[in-house]
Each structure stands twice: as C-alpha cells, then as structure tokens.
Amino acid sequence: MVDTQKKLISQLQKDILRWQGFTAPSGSSHDHIGLGEIEVAFPNGVFPKGTIHEFLTFEPEHTAAGSGFIGGLLKVLMGEGSACLWIGVARKLFPIAFGSFGIEPDRIIFLDLKNEKEVLWATEEALKCEGLAAVVAELREISFTQSRRLQLAVEKSKVTGFILRTDPLKLSTTACAARWQITPLSSLLEGAMPGVGFPRWNVELLKVRNGNPGSWTVEWNAGQFVIVAEERAVAELSHQTLKAG
Amino acid sequence: MARRFLSIWFRYLTTDWLTIRKPELQTLPFVFATPVHGRMTVTAANALAEAQGITPGNVLADAKAIIANLEVFDEKPDRAAKLLKGLGLWCIRYTPIIALDLPDGLILDISGCAHLWDGEHAYLSEIVSRLQSKGYHARAAIADTIGAAWAIARFGHGAPIVKSNELRTNLLSLPANALRLDPVVLERLQKLGLRTVKSFISMPRSALRRRFGKELLLRVDQALGEEDEPLQLIKPVEPYQERLPCMEPIRTATGIEIAIQRLLENLCQRLQEEGKGLRTAILKCYRIDGKVIKVEIGTNQASHHTGHLFKLFELKIPTIEPALGIELFILEAIKVEDVAQIQEALWGKKVGLDNPNVIELLDRIANKVGPTAIRRYLPDEHYWPERSIKQVSSLQQKPAIAWRVDRPRPIQLLPRPEPVEVAAPIPDYPPMLFIYQGKKHIIKKADGPERIEREWWIEAGEHRDYYQVEDEAGCRYWLFRSGHYTGEQSNQWFIHGFFA
Structure with a gap:
C-alpha cells in the first residue's frame, strides 16, 4: 500500500516537472557540471543549463569568491572551445586568473559598459545568441521584470546566464532558476604546513526552482570541485530535518 | 552609349545668394x-545694377557715379567656390558625377540618368525650375560634350537641348568666346574680325595653330567631342553604392526600414556575387530641407x-530624424573586404569566437555602445601584473x-594598488x-x-614583494x-587584489 503511494507521488512529481518544462535527461548522455553531490539538489539531479543563476555578493571578497565559483562552472560549460561573455560596469576581473580554473582567458570577451541600463541590454542580447556557452553579468541590482526578461531570452537559446548581484539592497524575488551565495572559508592544509591552501568556499544554494536548497563546503582542488566530507554530514542532516519539517 | 553632359x-551666383539671405x-x-x-x-553686380551698365571689373567709384544709392558689400575670395560646392552636392540627387566649373557653373555627367x-x-526643366524656385538665375543646356553644353548654356539662343547630330550646326552660330578661350587669344580673334565660331572653324588646323596656339585647337576639339575632357568630381563615386530616390518624401520609421532593406538587398547581392563583404557602410538620407543625415555601421x-x-542599421533608425521627409537614400560600402567562403557544415557547427552568431552579436553591441567597450x-611577456595581459581588438588573434x-x-x-595600514612588519x-x-x-596564513x-x-621605481594572505574570516588577498x-x-x- 505504502509502496504504491510512493510510486504514485514520484510519478506525479515527474509529471509536474515535465509540465513545467524540465525534461528528464535521456539515458547517460547528460554530462555533469562537476559539482558532485550538489547536483542532486536540482530537479532530476541535473545542473540546469540554459537558465539564469543569480549570485548574491555583499562584499568585494564575496564577489571574488563568486567569480571563482563561476570560473569552475565555466570550465565545463566552455569545454568544447566555445566562448563566453563577461559584462559589467566597473570590472575588476583579472583574466589571467582564469588560467587556474582551466579556461583560456582569450576565449572570454569582456564588455565594459557605461551604465546598468547598457549592461541589461547587452546581457539580454547576448543571452539570445545561440553560439555562446555562458554569459556573466555583473549588476548592482535586478528587478523581477528584468530577470523575467532575461529568463525568457535564455529559454529559446539555451545559453546559461550568471548574474553577479554586487549590491543587493533588498532580497527581492527574481525569476532566476537558482540563487546562490558563495562566501570564502579558511583554507585547510594537511598537518601544520605553512602557506595558503586551495580556495575553499561555503556554497549556499538559497533557492532553487523545483529543487532542494542546501549548503556545502566546496574546495577548488586540482582543477575540479571537491566537496569537503565532514561538512557533508551536517548538510545532509539539515536537509533531512528540512524535509521532516 | 553616348555621353551626355549638362552645364548649369x-x-x-553671389548676388542671388545674398538676395536669398536678405530679401529686402x-x-x-x-x-x-x-x-x-x-x-x-x-x-559681381546684381541684375538691377547690370541693367544700368555696371559690369564686373568696373571701378567702384565709377559705379557709384552711375548709381548714387548703390549698395556695396565686401567680396570674399572663396565664396563662389563654396556656394557652387553646396549647389553641386544638392544636385547629387540628379546624378552622382558632378564637377565644379569655376567661377560660375556646374558640369553634370547625366549619361543614363x-x-x-x-x-x-x-x-532639365526640373533642375532649372528647382534652382529658380530657390532664387538663383540659372541657365542650363544639355549636349554631347562639356564644351558644347557650356557654350549653349551661356550663349545659346534656341533650344537648350542639343541632339547628337546637330552639335556642329548649333556651335557654328555661337560667338568665339563660347569656346572658353584665353582672353589674349580672344582679343587676337576679335582684331582679325573672327567673331563667330563658323568664321574660323573651317580654316586649316596648321594655320590656326601657328596664329593662335595649341589651346584654340584643343578647345575646338573638346567642343566637338574629338578630344576627351577630364572632370574633377566634387564627390568621387564610391564603387559600392546603392541609391533609392523616393517618389514621396519618407517620414516614418517603417518607411526608412523598407528603404534600408531594399538598399541592402541590392548591395548584398552584388557583394555576394563578387565574393566581398562590407566592413563599414554609410547610409545617407537626403532630406527635403537640404540637410543630409549620415548613419554609419561597422562590422568585425x-x-x-x-x-x-x-539589424545593425535598425539600432540606428531612432537617430534618423526625417523632419519634413527624406527624398533620397544612398547606401555606400566604404570599406569592403574579401569574405571567407562560408562552408555550410552538415554536422556540428563552429564554436567559440568563429561562430557567426557570436560575431554578429558583437557587431550589434559595437554599433550600439561603441567598439571600445x-x-x-592575450598574455604578454611581462611579469609585472598590470602589463602581463594586453588588450587586442581582433577576435581571431x-x-x-x-x-x-x-x-x-x-x-x-x-x-x-591601494595603500593599506599594517601593523608589526617583520623583514621577509x-x-x-x-x-x-x-x-x-x-x-x-600567508604565502610568499x-x-x-x-x-x-x-x-x-621600486620592486614589489607580493604575498598571498588569508585573514581570520577566510578571505584571501594579494598584498x-x-x-x-x-x-x-x-x-x-x-x-x-582578491583571490577567489
């Protein structure tokens, strides 16, 4: 009896996802973004490409951490030699650093524009362009209407959009598929080794459409994301309490 | 095809111009x-002054003696040339090949127009009436040669249009100075009583050359079309150009769109046949009030x-102000390059910066916000951080x-770099x-x-000792x-800087 109910519910959930436009990956052809267990949090267990992801950053240090995390994602998205656009007003990004994330910085085109209005226009135009792997836009603020426009633009072209909100005054609702917050964490080194270790972040998935939000500790280690184990238990625990509640 | 020239x-010229500006x-x-x-x-004297016997070249004191209340204005040396150039540019709506004919005329090559x-x-009547409605006394004539058109415009009595087979007969009755001769030669002809063209045109060429020099023969040959005459165009003709004159003045954005679409179709078809592509194009909109609005686009x-x-032009349409209406559109491809043959791939598609979609996107952005954005x-061979990368304009490099x-x-x-205050510095x-x-x-934690x-x-200047440091919150900096x-x-x- 319980078994049939479970089956029914999972079938219904799959149907709802399908009606909302999330198609289940066909067989083994879908490729992973390299986020490991975090991908489970997404609908169907696949990182949603072709949607808008927003990143909340409150301080320049957070922007740096968020840029690094996006760099890790871009490594997979730009895997086949495709190009990426990085749009902003007062850009501080240092292209050479992307080398350590496995991307040739010459495949990134930077657009340094004069104001937010131009950034929004260029972002929308770029998101409509099918040949790009991803578009990253640094914006101070984005309203619901603006995010809806961007989301509509990507639905046809299947370009992945990342929005770095550098100064979110208030946490308004947006039409983005996922809302992230990346904050830096102290790096850890084996034993008492001196120096600074691999970049380590606290990755918080605050909102995800049709998925389960969560929090992880992620390290960029030897060219890939590594989810730090001891934190995983905590995350799972909170995940279960969340479900129970 | 026989060439036809129109001389205006x-x-x-200058007095008409002043009368237009000061109707009183x-x-x-x-x-x-x-x-x-x-x-x-x-x-220069206007028609009223000339009627009383004042001609250019008179001394002003004499002229004032003839007409007591004569108004006098200062002459500027290049005024006539400027006016003619303006009028010539206005005439581009009739033909693209226009040359100045100083001091008081224009030559238009109207072959096929x-x-x-x-x-x-x-x-002819369209041009003359339009010029007269502006307020200029204009006379024009059409003939097979520049010389003949010039002569008929100034000295002709009959019809202003000379048919090809009547060129010689029309010229014969004209006075000798209709041949654009040097005053010295003209004076010598007058002295000998050779006042009309027909009185000397049938003389042996060797005799004419001996007495009047080579120039007379050259002018006669030019008038009869036996010698070619080069034109110094006021506007060199662009090799890739499309024109679209409009029956009714265009005033709406939709109208401009249709015009651009039609011009582009013609131009692109021609470019495609020749295996070329445009890098820079200018759209010129000739308005009724005489202004020309230019819009430029460029591609990567x-x-x-x-x-x-x-799409590139579409972004610029809001900047085109039609005012009373646009009567002529001209599209010129200023910079044209060989285009790489696009091979239609059956499988896969070009990725990265070679993808045509990406290149077209960047074109649109460059035309909207400027190419500098x-x-x-690319990497540069320097350790100094600010110099370790160099900006390149090409997408393919x-x-x-x-x-x-x-x-x-x-x-x-x-x-x-921004200065920071530090505490307890220790060497190294x-x-x-x-x-x-x-x-x-x-x-x-620190590295370095x-x-x-x-x-x-x-x-x-001083060298820099860089350290990668991490603070108690886990943020990483470059000091x-x-x-x-x-x-x-x-x-x-x-x-x-900040590390990720």
Whole structure:
C-alpha cells in the first residue's frame, strides 16, 4: 500500500516537472557540471543549463569568491572551445586568473559598459545568441521584470546566464532558476604546513526552482570541485530535518 | 552609349545668394567689391545694377557715379567656390558625377540618368525650375560634350537641348568666346574680325595653330567631342553604392526600414556575387530641407548577410530624424573586404569566437555602445601584473605564448594598488594585520614573497614583494610591499587584489 503511494507521488512529481518544462535527461548522455553531490539538489539531479543563476555578493571578497565559483562552472560549460561573455560596469576581473580554473582567458570577451541600463541590454542580447556557452553579468541590482526578461531570452537559446548581484539592497524575488551565495572559508592544509591552501568556499544554494536548497563546503582542488566530507554530514542532516519539517 | 553632359550657369551666383539671405535687396541695385591694385573694383553686380551698365571689373567709384544709392558689400575670395560646392552636392540627387566649373557653373555627367525623369526635357526643366524656385538665375543646356553644353548654356539662343547630330550646326552660330578661350587669344580673334565660331572653324588646323596656339585647337576639339575632357568630381563615386530616390518624401520609421532593406538587398547581392563583404557602410538620407543625415555601421568581419546588416542599421533608425521627409537614400560600402567562403557544415557547427552568431552579436553591441567597450586579452611577456595581459581588438588573434598558471594570481585585480595600514612588519614576512577601508584583517596564513621587478627598461621605481594572505574570516588577498624593508616607514604596503 505504502509502496504504491510512493510510486504514485514520484510519478506525479515527474509529471509536474515535465509540465513545467524540465525534461528528464535521456539515458547517460547528460554530462555533469562537476559539482558532485550538489547536483542532486536540482530537479532530476541535473545542473540546469540554459537558465539564469543569480549570485548574491555583499562584499568585494564575496564577489571574488563568486567569480571563482563561476570560473569552475565555466570550465565545463566552455569545454568544447566555445566562448563566453563577461559584462559589467566597473570590472575588476583579472583574466589571467582564469588560467587556474582551466579556461583560456582569450576565449572570454569582456564588455565594459557605461551604465546598468547598457549592461541589461547587452546581457539580454547576448543571452539570445545561440553560439555562446555562458554569459556573466555583473549588476548592482535586478528587478523581477528584468530577470523575467532575461529568463525568457535564455529559454529559446539555451545559453546559461550568471548574474553577479554586487549590491543587493533588498532580497527581492527574481525569476532566476537558482540563487546562490558563495562566501570564502579558511583554507585547510594537511598537518601544520605553512602557506595558503586551495580556495575553499561555503556554497549556499538559497533557492532553487523545483529543487532542494542546501549548503556545502566546496574546495577548488586540482582543477575540479571537491566537496569537503565532514561538512557533508551536517548538510545532509539539515536537509533531512528540512524535509521532516 | 553616348555621353551626355549638362552645364548649369549661375549668371548672378553671389548676388542671388545674398538676395536669398536678405530679401529686402530684391529691389535695390548692389555690387560686391574688393580692392585690386589699391582700387575698389566691382567683382559681381546684381541684375538691377547690370541693367544700368555696371559690369564686373568696373571701378567702384565709377559705379557709384552711375548709381548714387548703390549698395556695396565686401567680396570674399572663396565664396563662389563654396556656394557652387553646396549647389553641386544638392544636385547629387540628379546624378552622382558632378564637377565644379569655376567661377560660375556646374558640369553634370547625366549619361543614363535623364530617363528616370521621363526624358531630357523634363529633367532639365526640373533642375532649372528647382534652382529658380530657390532664387538663383540659372541657365542650363544639355549636349554631347562639356564644351558644347557650356557654350549653349551661356550663349545659346534656341533650344537648350542639343541632339547628337546637330552639335556642329548649333556651335557654328555661337560667338568665339563660347569656346572658353584665353582672353589674349580672344582679343587676337576679335582684331582679325573672327567673331563667330563658323568664321574660323573651317580654316586649316596648321594655320590656326601657328596664329593662335595649341589651346584654340584643343578647345575646338573638346567642343566637338574629338578630344576627351577630364572632370574633377566634387564627390568621387564610391564603387559600392546603392541609391533609392523616393517618389514621396519618407517620414516614418517603417518607411526608412523598407528603404534600408531594399538598399541592402541590392548591395548584398552584388557583394555576394563578387565574393566581398562590407566592413563599414554609410547610409545617407537626403532630406527635403537640404540637410543630409549620415548613419554609419561597422562590422568585425566582412559580411554580406542582409538580415544581420539590417539589424545593425535598425539600432540606428531612432537617430534618423526625417523632419519634413527624406527624398533620397544612398547606401555606400566604404570599406569592403574579401569574405571567407562560408562552408555550410552538415554536422556540428563552429564554436567559440568563429561562430557567426557570436560575431554578429558583437557587431550589434559595437554599433550600439561603441567598439571600445568590447575587450579581449592575450598574455604578454611581462611579469609585472598590470602589463602581463594586453588588450587586442581582433577576435581571431591567437595567443603567441601560453597563459601562465604557475604563479598565484588574484581573480579580482584593483585598477591601481591601494595603500593599506599594517601593523608589526617583520623583514621577509607579511605583516600581522592590515587595515583596508577602515576594516581590520588579522592575517592567519600567508604565502610568499614573490618579488616582481618593475622592468627598468620600461619605467623606473621600486620592486614589489607580493604575498598571498588569508585573514581570520577566510578571505584571501594579494598584498605587496613596495621596495625593500626599511624598518621605519610603515605605509609602504598595498593591496592589489582578491583571490577567489
């Protein structure tokens, strides 16, 4: 009896996802973004490409951490030699650093524009362009209407959009598929080794459409994301309490 | 096809111009004068003054004796040339090939143009009546040669249009100065009583050359079409140009769109046949009020794709102000390059920066916000962080050297290093803590130093000792000490970037 109910519910959930436009990956052809267990949090267990992801950053240090995390994602998205656009007003990004994330910085085109209005226009135009792997836009603020426009633009072209909100005054609702917050964490080194270790972040998935939000500790280690184990238990625990509640 | 020329003579060019500007002068005799050899000499007189016997070349004092209330204005030396140039540019709507004929005329090569106005009669009367409605006394004539058209416009009595087979008979009855001769030669002809063309045109050529020089023969040959005459065009003809005259003036954005679409289709078809693509194009909109509005677009890669080029122009349509209406559109491809043959791939598609979609997107952005906003970087052979990358304008250029990944570099680099206050500096170690923008950061972990020299052959100054540091909150920074450790000065530390 319980078994049939479970089956029914999972079938219904799959149907709802399908009606909302999330198609289940066909067989083994879908490729992973390299986020490991975090991908489970997404609908169907696949990182949603072709949607808008927003990143909340409150301080320049957070922007740096968020840029690094996006760099890790871009490594997979730009895997086949495709190009990426990085749009902003007062850009501080240092292209050479992307080398350590496995991307040739010459495949990134930077657009340094004069104001937010131009950034929004260029972002929308770029998101409509099918040949790009991803578009990253640094914006101070984005309203619901603006995010809806961007989301509509990507639905046809299947370009992945990342929005770095550098100064979110208030946490308004947006039409983005996922809302992230990346904050830096102290790096850890084996034993008492001196120096600074691999970049380590606290990755918080605050909102995800049709998925389960969560929090992880992620390290960029030897060219890939590594989810730090001891934190995983905590995350799972909170995940279960969340479900129970 | 026989060539046809139209010569326009502005009999009172400068005085007409002044009358248009000051309508109250219409009923007054006035002249332009300029000092010549210390005397004021008349350079141009209007019709009223000329009727009383004042002609250019008279001394101003004599002219004032004839008409007491004569108005006198100063002559500017290049005024006539400027006016003619303006009129010539206005005439571009009738033919693209127009040359100045100083001091008082224009020459238009109208071969193959007149039929657009239903024949030469309608064409000629259209031009003359339009000029007269502006207020200019204009006479025009059409003939097979520049010389004949010039002569008939100024001295002709009969019809202003000379048919090809009647050229010689029409010329014969004209006076000798209709041949654009030097005053010295003209005087010699007058002395001998050769007042009309027919009185000397049948003389043996050798006799004419001996008595009047080569110039007379040249002018006769030019008038009869036996000698070619080069034209100095006021506007060189662009090789890739499309024109669209409109029956009714265009005033709406939709109308402009249709015009652009039609021009682009023709131009692109031609470019495609020749295997070319345009890099820069200008759309010129000739308005009824005489203004010309220019709109320019550029592309990153030679293109003859109508849809794409139209999108670029579409962004500029709001800047075109039609006012009373646009009567002529001209599209010119200023910069044209060979286009790489696009091979239609059956499987897969081009990725990265070669993807045509990406190139077209960048074209649109460049035309909207300016090409300087688009930046791409390649590695440069410098250790100094600010010089380690160089900006390139081309999208296709490949890096000459590999990107370096062996040194830690911050993901965010400040445009210029900002000074930080530090505490307890120790030689060869990073400080214990630093204060940046009023916030205290206690350094827990550090890597370094990495010493980077300033490259003395480029600029002089201190070297930098870079440290990668991590504070108690886990944020990672790139700090450096400028120069050697001295022990006394503490404010020689800077923050230069943030690590991921």
